[in-house]
Amino acid sequence: MKQTNFLTEGAVLLALYAVLLFLVIYIPVIGVVLMFGLALPFIIIAYRYSIKQSLLVYFASLLLSMLIANVSGIGTTLIFATAGILMGHYYKKNQTMSAIIAGSLSYFVTTAILYSAVIAFLQIDIPGLIEESFQQSISLFQSMGQDIGDEQLKLLKEQLQTAEYMFPSVFVITGVILSFITHLICSLMLRRLKVQIQPLPPFREWSLPKNLIWYYLIATILMLFNLEKGSYWYIAALNVYYVLNFAMTVQGLSFVYFYSHHKKVSKALPILVTVFSIILPFLQQIVRILGIIDLGFNLRTRIKQVGK
Incomplete structure (x- = not known):
């Protein structure tokens, strides 16, 4: 059957x-x-x-x-x-x-x-x-x-x-x-x-593994060196850097959704931040920095503790 x-x-x-x-x-x-x-x-x-x-x-x-x-x-x-x-x-x-x-x-x-x-x-x-x-x-x-x-x-x-x-x-x-x-x-x-x-789980609860912050730091440092364009290390560092840039942006957006929910702000705010961070590079940079701080310094945990 x-x-x-x-x-x-x-x-x-x-x-x-x-x-x-x-x-x-x-x-x-x-x-x-x-x-x-x-x-x-x-x-x-x-x-x-x-x-x-x-x-x-x-x-x-x-x-x-x-x-x-x-x-x-x-x-x-x-x-x-x-x-x-x-x-x-x-x-x-x-x-x-x-x-x-x-x-x-x-x-x-x-x-x-x-x-x-x-x-x-x-x-x-x-x-x-x-x-x-x-x-x-x-x-x-x-x-x-x-x-x-x-x-x-x-x-x-x-x-x-x-x-x-x-x-x-x-x-x-x-x-x-x-x-x-x-x-x-x-x-x-x-x-x-x-x-x-x-x-x-809700997007506001998403969080990347904390060890990614170290890979991001290493890739960022490598990008500061004058690596030979086209070399293995240049291509590897470039790709890891941009993939983790994308990941940190997602982490930052997740934090924006978390903070909006924590402060009971209108749901329209994080949606607008998401849309404009795609359109405006400078806003995307700010969101990415938020993601790095959140992941590296347990920002959400600290905010929850302050709220108690």
Whole structure:
């Protein structure tokens, strides 16, 4: 009976995935939104059935993807199906935060592997394409009579080169964001399907591991040294620094939500701070500093003690 249920539900979920994948790849206008639902069928399978059964559906979906969209279909399935199965596995264990961490790592690893595969096997030089696009943009500005000075051009080239070195940190941060969006969208759908998952603690209670402050300090000190651009230590320090910058910003926003709740301030305030910290770099710096102080000096604990 269980085997029959698995075969029936597996077939239905594969059909659902096939429809979603088709819409995502061939109708980009709605595909941008539907993309985050691609992991849902795999989350359901992993939640309700064993790892072996989940992997069976996983490999079947890869074959199906090849029929629907060839290489792009397989790549998309590798990214979202892998994350979905890992997240569903941890949801079943009532470990929601572990599910999000596993999803983040999965998105990061699969995206990095596919990026490397594109460069290695398809001989597509992505940094070269970015450089070529940059040169075309400069030529376009010059043809329109916009004069770009040598110093400004040199600065733009340096910024472009730095952006290329930051690909690993972009993959990491993108993985984290994708995992959270997947969780938010799929958890709403799962509740409608009466699949119970443990909710995350309120954002105001989130806090990073305290030892991250030391890694952040080391990365910051390394960035102060005149490391050779393009060297291993330069790229490593740059990426760790920017990933932890992102993490400290999240810590700072969490503190803003905590403090607003502690002082019984309107919920609109922390939301506005979040929005404007994305738009305004100087406000983001302030939020990040708050995060560093909160993590390094147990600021929340001290505020709670003062309130007693």
